[in-house]
Amino acid sequence: MLYLIFTIDGDWKEYFDVNLAEEKRLPNVGVMQGLIKQEVEVATGNLDGRFIHFIHTSPRARNFFLNEPFMKFWRQIMENGGDIGIHPHEDDPHKAYYFQDSSRMKKVISGQVGALRKQGLNVCAYRGGYLTFSSNLIPILEENGLYFDFSCEPERYLVEGDKLVSDWRGAPTSLYRMSYQDHRKAGDSHVYEIPVGTSKGHYLYFEKSTPEIIEETALDLKEKSTKDSHDIIVSVLTHTYEYTSLDEIKNIEEKISLLKKYGRFINLKELRNIIEDLPKKS
Ligand SMILES: [Zn+2]
Numbered sequence: 018m019l020y021l022i023f024t025i026d027g028d029w030k031e032y033f034d035v036n037l038a039e040e041k042r043l044p045n046v047g048v049m050q051g052l053i054k055q056e057v058e059v060a061t062g063n064l065d066g067r068f069i070h071f072i073h074t075s076p077r078a079r080n081f082f083l084n085e086p087f088m089k090f091w092r093q094i095m096e097n098g099g100d101i102g103i104h105p106h107e108d109d110p111h112k113a114y115y116f117q118d119s120s121r122m123k124k125v126i127s128g129q130v131g132a133l134r135k136q137g138l139n140v141c142a143y144r145g146g147y148l149t150f151s152s153n154l155i156p157i158l159e160e161n162g163l164y165f166d167f168s169c170e171p172e173r174y175l176v177e178g179d180k181l182v183s184d185w186r187g188a189p190t191s192l193y194r195m196s197y198q199d200h201r202k203a204g205d206s207h208v209y210e211i212p213v214g215t216s217k218g219h220y221l222y223f224e225k226s227t228p229e230i231i232e233e234t235a236l237d238l239k240e241k242s243t244k245d246s247h248d249i250i251v252s253v254l255t256h257t258y259e260y261t262s263l264d265e266i267k268n269i270e271e272k273i274s275l276l277k278k279y280g281r282f283i284n285l286k287e288l289r290n291i292i293e294d295l296p297k298k299s
Contacts, residue, residue, distance in 0.1 A: 019280035020250045023068040055260040066097030067284040071104035100285045102142030116149040130161045169212035192250035214251035221253040232275045239279040
């Protein structure tokens with residue numbers, strides 16, 4: 018069986034645009050509210066509410082999404098059978114990346130998780146900005162009850178100048194328990210990695226893939242799962258800024274309906290049940 022987890026990273030385009038004035042790079046309440054409303058509508062209409070919204074928490078917008086009107090969306094998503102995660106962008110795009118600074122990451126992650134839990138939102142998913150991850154994050158995620166990581170795009174190797182941003186070379190291509198020593202290997206930590214679905218160098222990454230590619234990738238994954246008699250559990254990646262125009266939304270809905278031909282969309286509660294039933298590896 019092919020299981021899919023639909024995810025949306027709560028980013029806006031201007032955040033990444035180094036040519037804009039600083040104030041133009043900040044999120045706009047009204048615009049973001051409109052986009053997130055669209056996300057929720059797409060998820061309600063096409064996914065039975067099952068998706069994860071990853072809250073953007075960069076230094077530019079540290080607590081922006083932890084206040085109203087956004088908190089009401091996060092509650093609504095969870096009430097509808099969806100989930101909430103955090104998406105720390107500890108970076109200044111194309112200039113600085115702080116992901117290797119463990120004490121900084123620890124402070125940011127526990128601060129954000131604490132603030133959300135205080136408001137009654139039980140977050141348990143994580144995705145690094147730029148799909149960044151390092152093994153020293155594993156104990157930090159465990160301490161904060163973030164047992165599901167979605168940062169892996171298998172084979173991703175992103176370097177900017179002399180800085181390593183993201184390295185997922187050699188990572189497994191379906192759900193695995195991470196090794197404390199190497200996040201790209203299976204091991205005995207309590208954090209599960211759910212990689213972005215991939216086959217033949219293509220990904221279930223909507224922005225980078227045509228409907229044809231999405232369908233081909235899903236078909237490959239489904240066939241592999243049948244051939245190996247093994248469940249495949251992967252994620253599907255989109256961003257909040259893709260929910261802007263009707264055309265974009267139509268395109269997203271088309272891709273979702275193609276994926277439904279081959280796999281089943283689940284939420285984190287269903288994922289927990291599936292993990293319990295997985296054969297234990299010796
Ligand atoms: Zn992002």
